[in-house]
Amino acid sequence: MERLFFYFFGIMMVIFAVMAVSSRNMMRTIIYLLFVMLGMAGIYFLLHFNFLAAVQLSVYAGGVIVLYINSVMLINRIGSPMERPKLWKQLLTGMLSVLGLGAALFAVYQYPFKQANTVVETTTAQLGKQLLSYGEHGFILPFELISMFLLAALVGAIAIAKSGKTVKK
Amino acid sequence: MIEGVTLYEILTLTSIIFFVGVYGFVTRKNLLAMLVSVELMLNAMALNFVAINKYLYPEVLDGAVFSIFIIAVAAAETALALAIIINLYRLIRSVKVKDLETMKY
Numbered sequence: 001m002e003r004l005f006f007y008f009f010g011i012m013m014v015i016f017a018v019m020a021v022s023s024r025n026m027m028r029t030i031i032y033l034l035f036v037m038l039g040m041a042g043i044y045f046l047l048h049f050n051f052l053a054a055v056q057l058s059v060y061a062g063g064v065i066v067l068y069i070n071s072v073m074l075i076n077r078i079g080s081p082m083e084r085p086k087l088w089k090q091l092l093t094g095m096l097s098v099l100g101l102g103a104a105l106f107a108v109y110q111y112p113f114k115q116a117n118t119v120v121e122t123t124t125a126q127l128g129k130q131l132l133s134y135g136e137h138g139f140i141l142p143f144e145l146i147s148m149f150l151l152a153a154l155v156g157a158i159a160i161a162k163s164g165k166t167v168k169k
Numbered sequence: 170m171i172e173g174v175t176l177y178e179i180l181t182l183t184s185i186i187f188f189v190g191v192y193g194f195v196t197r198k199n200l201l202a203m204l205v206s207v208e209l210m211l212n213a214m215a216l217n218f219v220a221i222n223k224y225l226y227p228e229v230l231d232g233a234v235f236s237i238f239i240i241a242v243a244a245a246e247t248a249l250a251l252a253i254i255i256n257l258y259r260l261i262r263s264v265k266v267k268d269l270e271t272m273k274y
Contacts, residue, residue: 001172003173006179010182013186014182014186017185017186017189020193021193021196021209026201030205033205033208044216046171047170047219047223052236055237064244067247072201075201082199083198093192094192100188105184108180113225115176116224116228118227122233127230127233130231137229137231142238146242150241153245157248160249160253160256161252
């Protein structure tokens, strides 16, 4: 049953990812990206990381996609399609990507992973405790750093967005 | 771990999505579409961290914490990049890569 769900999400994600990078309508690209994010959240649910799945849904499907849609509406005339890349460029890049994929998969299948066959349930409380502990396997310093980083990014975005210079052409 | 699914299958899926993202990043000429491809790559790698954590070391949670950090950094990156792109559009009325010369020198 879970295998079935995994394959459903996997095939859905691959199809929508390919459509997202090949569609010529910007709005449709964003909506296909949304479906890839939803499939990703489904796989987090299957891995029993409910908190990560919720974060994925709320940050990506909720926040980032809305940001993208807003900026597409601001800068792109929605009806006009993007120009198609040249055929030789498409073929060359596709070939190189398949080559890279082959190399990566070769490396993955060569390596004998020692799978731990114990099923350990993880709760959100454990995750929070690990995030805030300062002992072994504690992440308090990166956690504080990331909050400063987010603040800096917010201030930076405001500073970039409000500089009202326009070039006369 | 997912019942009946090996780690190899999950890594195959994330590798495919990553290289689809690479393909899109190289072929697209629009800044926004390139950013969408970067999102695809980042998401695939975040899933990698979580899957390897769950399959190989299920008693610690380091991979999941790393994945949370990746999501936070990616959200900040998207917000900043979109701010820059909108500002560039106000300056040069275009989001095509070949029109961007103002930051070159």
